[in-house]
Each structure stands twice: as C-alpha cells, then as structure tokens.
Amino acid sequence: MKNKLRELRAAKEWSQADLADKLGVSRQTINAIETEKYDPSLPLAFYFLGYAVLNPATNNIL
Amino acid sequence: MLYTAGTMNNKPNDPEECINLKKVSWRTDTKVNFWLFIAVVVGIANEILFHTIVPPLDGVLREDFLTWPVGIRLIIESVPLLAGLFWARSLARFIRGMDELHRRITIEAWLIAALATLGFLSIWPLLDAAGISASVYWATHFHGEFTDKPHFILGFWLLLDKPPSIFLTLCLLYAFYILGYFILIRRYK
Numbered sequence: 001m002k003n004k005l006r007e008l009r010a011a012k013e014w015s016q017a018d019l020a021d022k023l024g025v026s027r028q029t030i031n032a033i034e035t036e037k038y039d040p041s042l043p044l045a046f047y048f049l050g051y052a053v054l055n056p057a058t059n060n061i062l
Numbered sequence: 063m064l065y066t067a068g069t070m071n072n073k074p075n076d077p078e079e080c081i082n083l084k085k086v087s088w089r090t091d092t093k094v095n096f097w098l099f100i101a102v103v104v105g106i107a108n109e110i111l112f113h114t115i116v117p118p119l120d121g122v123l124r125e126d127f128l129t130w131p132v133g134i135r136l137i138i139e140s141v142p143l144l145a146g147l148f149w150a151r152s153l154a155r156f157i158r159g160m161d162e163l164h165r166r167i168t169i170e171a172w173l174i175a176a177l178a179t180l181g182f183l184s185i186w187p188l189l190d191a192a193g194i195s196a197s198v199y200w201a202t203h204f205h206g207e208f209t210d211k212p213h214f215i216l217g218f219w220l221l222l223d224k225p226p227s228i229f230l231t232l233c234l235l236y237a238f239y240i241l242g243y244f245i246l247i248r249r250y251k
Contacts, residue, residue: 021073024073024074024161025074025161025162025163026074026076026161026163026164028163028164028247028250028251029161029162029163029164031250031251032163032250032251037249037250037251038163038250040162041162044162
C-alpha cells in the first residue's frame with residue numbers, strides 16, 4: 001500500500017527510531033511500512049492518524 | 063475511541079533479543095526461555111542416566127531405573143514435558159507483548175517450526191529403515207569405537223536412532239524456529 005510516511009517523518013526530522021518510540025512499535029515495523037513491504041493493521045493506522053492529526057500535543061504534520 | 067500515541071508508550075518485546083547474537087539480552091532470554099533450559103537439561107540428564115544414547119554414556123542407571131516404581135518413573139519422565147508446557151506459557155506471554163510485525167513473523171516462524179519438526183520426526187523412521195543412520199554409524203565408528211569426528215554431532219545423530227525424546231523434539235523445534243525466523247524477516251527488510 002502506497003503511503004507518505006517517509007516524507008511526513010522527514011518533515012518532522014524524526015528518525016525511524018524516534019517515531020517507533022512515540023508509537024510504541026519497533027523500528028523494523030516503521031521501516032517495513034515506509035518501504036511498503038508491510039501494511040499496518042487498522043488499529044496501528046489509527047494510531048498513526050491519531051498521532052499526526054487528532055492529538056494536538058504532537059504539532060500536526062498532515 | 064480516540065487513538066493517540068499516549069496509549070502506546072510501552073516498549074514492545076523484541077524477538078531478536080532471544081535469537082540474534084548482536085541484539086541478545088540475557089535477561090530477556092532467561093525470562094522467556096528459562097523453562098526451555100530446564101526441559102533441555104532434565105531431558106539430557108534423563109537420556110544420559112536412564113536411556114541409551116552412545117556407548118560411553120550408555121544409560122548409567124538404566125538397569126536400576128527399570129526396577130523403580132512406575133509412579134516415580136512417570137514423574138521423572140514427565141518433568142521435561144511439564145517444563146515444556148511452562149515454556150509455552152512464557153513464550154505466549156512474550157509474543158503477546160510484541161508489536162504487530164514481530165508478532166506476525168514469530169507466529170509464522172513457530173508454525174513453520176512445528177510443521178517442520180512434525181515432518182522431520184515423521185519421515186525419520188522411513189529414512190532410518192532405508193539405512194541412513196546405520197550407514198552414518200558405520201561411517202563414523204571403527205570396531206564400535208568413535209573415530210575422530212565431533213562427538214556431539216554423532217550423539218545428536220544417534221539420538222534419532224530410536225523413538226524421539228522430548229529433548230530432541232525441543233532442540234529440533236527451536237532450531238527450525240530460528241531458521242524460519244531469519245528467512246521470514248528478510249521479507250520485511
């Protein structure tokens with residue numbers, strides 16, 4: 001599944017490890033999603049969305 | 063329900079802390095595989111003391127063991143199996159704490175390991191009947207004595223020359239799991 005995670009993460013100047021820590025997943029998971037080798041589950045996709053859009057403390061990136 | 067990152071702050075369990083030598087954490091490994099260690103050690107002890115393996119360790123207490131009460135023999139033989147069940151419980155807990163990608167890979171790897179072990183132990187008697195272990199035995203022995211080949215490999219090979227023990231089954235299972243894990247993780251790199 002195509003996604004813009006790498007660009008969005010780069011815009012925040014976060015490393016994969018930073019994002020992984022914030023979301024409570026492994027760095028390999030972030031890498032696999034960015035390289036489009038793994039599609040996140042719906043709950044994890046919601047976590048991404050929540051982190052990017054719904055949580056005001058995170059300084060929206062979308 | 064509002065999904066926010068605040069609810070996912072716990073660091074997920076990493077399966078490579080138990081199998082990847084570069085990332086290994088002895089604390090995690092001990093926590094997860096303690097009962098596997100107990101099962102393997104007791105299994106080896108049972109093999110050496112009570113069962114026949116290889117000529118130098120030919121069931122030291124085997125004769126006495128057969129005269130002991132059935133209940134005690136059952137308890138002794140069941141210890142590796144019970145330890146294996148406790149190990150399965152701690153492993154399930156560890157898997158539950160992984161993130162979704164690692165959980166998927168680990169469950170797939172265990173599925174492969176279980177099927178490979180089952181297949182191997184099923185097909186072994188057929189290969190044995192075809193003369194595999196006999197030819198290895200005669201290739202590595204000289205008039206009943208070991209040659210200079212590595213003994214642990216011979217011992218492991220000769221373990222297969224009889225009904226499989228829980229020790230052998232656990233060793234095969236873990237070896238196939240590690241193999242399966244490193245094959246599967248390549249898909250996501």
